[in-house]
Amino acid sequence: MPLSKYQTIYNWRRSGLIYDDYDDLYEVYINTIECQHCQIEFTKNNKRCLDHDHTTGLFRKIVCNRCNTCDNYIKYPNGFTEQDRKKRMKEYWQEYWQANKEYRKEKIECECGSIVRRSDIAQHKRTKKHSDYIASSLV
Numbered sequence: 001m002p003l004s005k006y007q008t009i010y011n012w013r014r015s016g017l018i019y020d021d022y023d024d025l026y027e028v029y030i031n032t033i034e035c036q037h038c039q040i041e042f043t044k045n046n047k048r049c050l051d052h053d054h055t056t057g058l059f060r061k062i063v064c065n066r067c068n069t070c071d072n073y074i075k076y077p078n079g080f081t082e083q084d085r086k087k088r089m090k091e092y093w094q095e096y097w098q099a100n101k102e103y104r105k106e107k108i109e110c111e112c113g114s115i116v117r118r119s120d121i122a123q124h125k126r127t128k129k130h131s132d133y134i135a136s137s138l139v
Contacts, residue, residue, distance in 0.1 A: 012050060018057035025050075025059065035064035 049068035104119035112133035
């Protein structure tokens with residue numbers, strides 16, 4: 001069930017939105033049928049979002065869920081192309097694998113007292129030293 005006009009405006013104010021005429025903004029919001037950045041039509045699965053700057057509270061645009069959560073319209077003011085998406089995904093995975101690589105290299109202390117790289121812990125737990133420790137702690 002959609003929120004009433006007053007509930008919607010209340011939620012905007014509660015989230016920190018600052019605007020002169022909330023009634024006017026609500027009418028624009030309700031009558032906007034496509035994202036003001038990527039021009040995709042709003043559907044049930046692609047909800048409209050009223051975006052604002054969280055530090056100043058000022059209204060920015062009425063955008064789709066995707067543009068709002070990824071801040072695409074801020075990072076790509078001239079449009080978000082397929083090439084931009086591929087570049088962004090490549091950067092994301094490079095950062096992810098670099099962070100994962102560092103994490104896996106990290107040395108930790110096993111319960112048996114051995115110092116092992118995080119990536120080798122499963123293999124270490126199959127060693128005789130670890131098995132002997134587990135067996136001795138059960139006795």
